[in-house]
Amino acid sequence: QIMLVDYTDIxxxxxxxIESAKFLHDGGWDMSKRYFMVAANAxxxxxxxxxxxxxxxxxxxxxxxxxxGRGANxxxxxxxxxxxxxxxxxxxxxxxxxxxxxxxxxxxxxxNWKVVQEPKMPGAGNL
Numbered sequence: 588q589i590m591l592v593d594y595t596d597i598x599x600x601x602x603x604x605i606e607s608a609k610f611l612h613d614g615g616w617d618m619s620k621r622y623f624m625v626a627a628n629a630x631x632x633x634x635x636x637x638x639x640x641x642x643x644x645x646x647x648x649x650x651x652x653x654x655x656g657r658g659a660n661x662x663x664x665x666x667x668x669x670x671x672x673x674x675x676x677x678x679x680x681x682x683x684x685x686x687x688x689x690x691x692x693x694x695x696x697x698x699n700w701k702v703v704q705e706p707k708m709p710g711a712g713n714l
Contacts, residue, residue, distance in 0.1 A: 615657030667695030673713030
């Protein structure tokens with residue numbers, strides 16, 4: 588489970604519990620800072636939490652044991668905004684397409700919440 592905490596009123600915290608995949612580990616923000624991406628590493632998934640709506644936006648299947656740290660964001664020339672994660676013991680990086688409200692990225696919408704590319708890396712691991 589993921590616990591989302593609204594600190595707007597520090598004396599009256601609001602928490603939201605969001606069902607997710609097992610074995611949540613670490614993660615970070617997408618480029619828009621709306622979605623928090625967190626690895627469920629023993630489930631081989633990445634959960635995307637929409638912090639605006641307080642709901643799970645997506646549960647993305649990835650290669651074995653995603654281990655992103657904070658992950659990395661960039662604009663891919665073919666797939667638009669992506670968030671990336673390496674994997675423990677595997678020489679691959681998963682690039683996950685992320686949504687954007689920016690009109691210039693609207694043509695990439697069909698790819699959102701999908702692994703769009705898995706470039707191979709020299710050597711295995713991600714620590």
